Amino acid sequence: MGVRDGWKLFMPDTTSFVDWSASKISRSSPSQLGPRLGVDASGWMFAAKYHHVQTKNPAQASLFKRLGRLFHLPILLVFVFDGPKRPVHKRKKQIRRTTDWLTADFKRLLDGFGFAYWDAPGEAEAELAMLSNLHKIDAVMSEDFDALLFGAQCVIRINNESDSQYLIDVYENDNQFPPHELVAIALLSGGDYDASDGIKGCGIRTAVEIAKTGIGKQLADALKNCTTDDFRRVTLAWRRDLCDVLEKGVDPLNSRHRSLVSHIPLDFPNATVVSQYLRPLMSQSKGGRRMPVTPLPSLPDIPKLAKLCGELFTWGDSQDIINKFGDHVFPGLAVRELLRAWYKRRGVEPHIERTFTPQAIINQACSLRSNQQRRSSSELYVSLTITPQIIHQITSSVAGSYNVVTPEPTVNQWTVRAWLPRVLTLHALPNFLDNSQLQKKEDSKMMNSSVIIKSPRQKSGSAIEISSDDESKTVTS
Template sequence: MLEPAATMVPIVSLALSDRYIGPAPHSPYVVGIDASGWFEQCQQGKWHRAHAQTGMNPALRTFLFRLSRLARYPVKLVFCYDGEQRPKIKRGHRVSTKDHWMVDPTQRILNVFNMQWLTAAGEAEAQLGLMNRAGVIDAVMTDDSDVFVFGAHTVLRNSTFSTDATIKLYTTSSIQELVEPCLIGDAFTTIAVCCGGDYDKKGLPGCGRETALGLVRCMDTSTLCDAVRGDNSPDQSLQRWRDAARHHLMSDPTGQMGRAHPALACSLPDSFPDLHVIDLYVKPAVTPLVELPVLHSPAPPDLAPLALLIHNLLGWDAKRLVSAFRSTVWPVVVLHEVLEDLAKNSPASDEVSQ
């Protein structure tokens, strides 16, 4: 549904545009990354091939190379991990109360890379959505479009990071311009609840994306969310929403639905939507902005601790370490020393941002 709003952009252009002009200090383009998305992809076969030369911990090796590749661009990366208050059920599966096995080793890798990370109170994507909405970070890197429900306004699609250093970019402004003007704020929650999302895969049976988008055009989308955040009775708010939805589905009186959906209007149950699902979207567990750690300036990796950690985690000998550092780590060191200098000093010209 959001694809018409997507654009492929060079990461360097995105990171440097209007960034290093005028007097210091200069702040880099900050990208918040949902670590759990990387865990899933690093363990998929398409990201690494299991053969005799793979060595120890191929998923961690993939994480290391992906991190090194992205860190070669002039952006500041902030990784966010799920916290203890994350929902117990997601995508129809019970969420383990234990940390994913990749949490500790990847945090150790990030520490020696001097990459900042934080642990959310609940879900990382909700925390990153809050941080993006507040301007703490410039973009969220994820493949989950639910991040728009949590307030994100600039999203980089994680899996589209290509070999030509471009990535797919979505912004709420382009979504409003190219997809639907009313798609903002509570409208994303209505779409997620009706079509099914992370907390309820079924949604409203028989309601597809176009139908849900029609309801967004016709209805006051705040009615649904007010059931959990307003002073009115939740039952009354949900009943008003159901009555309005049935009215528009039955005959499409405004013409905004595109066509009537009488069967769906008659089958809409009084048990829909689930108040708990709305609550998870509207009031997610997040760490308040004032309690978040201050984002520090970019810094190059700590080479000796990094070499020791890679040896311990991946079992690489000295020859392979030197080869990997030459091709993968040294470009990161050089770039971050430049960014460290730019953070404190003004460039002699505007060439950096061009």
């Protein structure tokens, strides 16, 4: 999406999401609260509708699972939705400006997880690029190349989102292609807003050569201060200059492209398309709404999320919901406990700490993940004890739901294990590993192909074997 073969212009860095966030945390200044990520919500909804699983409300189930994966990470998130004034034509289709049917449930899930969101006045990608340029976020998560075209400095795409891996491709635009060059490439080779697919015979490589002549900057500079009424006059003048460049050939063109001149339409470039690329509607635009705030840490609304899951999904009784939360929610609570400890050690503003007070649920480290083919080379396997208060919030919230059995009052607390970011853990709790046997186990693991670790969740006489490929197996002694 965006520009055909546009992603091939960049060489992404493939890494795990955990390691990306760890690198941001390690290099953060004392005033920073963690990595900040802006997410293209509309792209998520588009993908969720094509995620077919045998469950009630499969699109919502897909969104819940993906939100849970991000909730496990020490990242401050903001989701941006397309707004009511987005372009009416895109990808040769007419876009309805009505609210997507999935939007309401998606926003309810975001409220449950405690993630920030808002509606852009126009395109979400343009709004996210604006936030990137204003340094309110560190990266944009989107599958749409237009995010880079609008000026985003860093864009993240999903590489592998399986149960065992969460790999991302990180695209950094270190002025290799300024936005005005990417706009020129889109106009020449075809983009989302251009129904004619650009100039016939002009592929991505040729478009890059032409854009590097400075013709794109010339157009952007000419339109910077002109009124909308002058757009057509300016674009026609630019068309003449483009034809001169193609006929005469200028550096760094490898050769002249006279044959392309005959394929340039008389009305090229379309003034409306140029305006959509160079003057997208954003909160910062003249007449736009107030500027959005920087994403801040927040806690989930456990009762609201539990009640919503009971309504949307056929998970069974409250104990089944607790089991699901063990996979998708409770590890994120532990990450927020670590964030709070990290903020406290750095002397973060008191008002942040007062409004961000997760309950202590982290017990002890069990093992260290060191297989890069898994999610990360730097995760700790930690035991968590979910407090009676959290369990009560879940059971009381789902009691009486139409598809949930009344919960048994005997469930008081819950013990689960989760992989937590090692870098954040050691920044937040420097002495966390001092009293554990983890280091001895890891030293022993280096001398042996596997090591046997006692597990408090197993019956006496059983143990968990942590083998070299990080697969857990139960063995009997």
